[in-house]
Amino acid sequence: MNYSALLLQSGLDKFDAQVLFSHCTGKNRAWLIGHGQDEVDPAHVSVFNPLAARRRAGEPVAYIIGLREFYGRDFVVNSSVLIPRPDTELLVELALERVADGARVLDLGTGSGCIPITLKLERLDLDVSAVDLSPSALIVAQTNASRLDAAVRFYQSDWYQALGDARFEIIVSNPPYIEKNDHHLSEGDLRFEPRSALSDEGDGLVHLRHIISGACDHLKESGWLLCEHGWDQSAACRALLVEAGFQEVQSWRDLSGIERVTGGRLA
Ligand code: GLN
Numbered sequence: 001m002n003y004s005a006l007l008l009q010s011g012l013d014k015f016d017a018q019v020l021f022s023h024c025t026g027k028n029r030a031w032l033i034g035h036g037q038d039e040v041d042p043a044h045v046s047v048f049n050p051l052a053a054r055r056r057a058g059e060p061v062a063y064i065i066g067l068r069e070f071y072g073r074d075f076v077v078n079s080s081v082l083i084p085r086p087d088t089e090l091l092v093e094l095a096l097e098r099v100a101d102g103a104r105v106l107d108l109g110t111g112s113g114c115i116p117i118t119l120k121l122e123r124l125d126l127d128v129s130a131v132d133l134s135p136s137a138l139i140v141a142q143t144n145a146s147r148l149d150a151a152v153r154f155y156q157s158d159w160y161q162a163l164g165d166a167r168f169e170i171i172v173s174n175p176p177y178i179e180k181n182d183h184h185l186s187e188g189d190l191r192f193e194p195r196s197a198l199s200d201e202g203d204g205l206v207h208l209r210h211i212i213s214g215a216c217d218h219l220k221e222s223g224w225l226l227c228e229h230g231w232d233q234s235a236a237c238r239a240l241l242v243e244a245g246f247q248e249v250q251s252w253r254d255l256s257g258i259e260r261v262t263g264g265r266l267a
Contacts, residue, residue: 234260
């Protein structure tokens with residue numbers, strides 16, 4: 001059997017098969033393209049086939065290889081954290097457009113730490129803090145911060161609870177916002193991600209309400225709050241921000257054209 005046949009017989013999407021093969025053999029995709037007709041090394045078959053079987057059983061590629069790229073950098077991931085999504089890069093870009101030099105930044109529900117670590121590495125002048133409720137997620141976030149050499153402070157906290165009276169120029173969050181009965185929770189990659197990172201076990205707005213109403217006590221004057229949310233939650237988020245006294249309330253569309261981030265500025 002040659003390498004092209006090995007990947008084909010895995011039954012996987014071509015890109016997934018190439019990524020898994022590269023991960024377990026150290027041979028990059030260019031190597032595979034050049035050696036497609038070569039007879040396979042049995043050692044490569046024995047490391048590739050078990051990974052291909054995990055992928056066929058539904059496990060996300062990011063968990064199998066333990067890495068996911070976000071904003072041009074590789075982040076360590078495992079089943080304790082949500083897999084970073086390209087859509088979340090919008091939240092990072094909007095935050096970067098709004099932060100003044102040396103600003104204090106807070107990320108709520110940091111998961112892998114992809115948001116605060118990216119903000120810090122893009123803007124070394126920022127003073128970046130991040131919280132998560134999950135100790136195992138914080139281990140992943142801290143691992144990423146040290147691997148990428150990003151000076152971010154992490155706290156275990158139920159949203160604002162451990163922050164005392166600290167105030168920030170900008171607060172960002174990509175909280176769990178999937179409604180508890182949403183069928184997506186039992187489909188595809190989501191089946192493998194931590195349920196507590198995906199769903200609020202309510203109507204989808206439980207954590208967003210808490211984050212928005214609490215932000216006034218943790219933002220400096222004229223500070224920004226930016227939240228990622230579900231495809232049908234932008235109007236509700238705008239209403240919550242207006243109710244909490246925010247101005248310049250608006251939503252921004254993701255790569256698929258869906259309103260994905262909503263934010264406002266404290267009056
Ligand atoms: N902030 C992390 C991310 O955007 C985790 C989000 C979450 O777990 N809901 O990937």
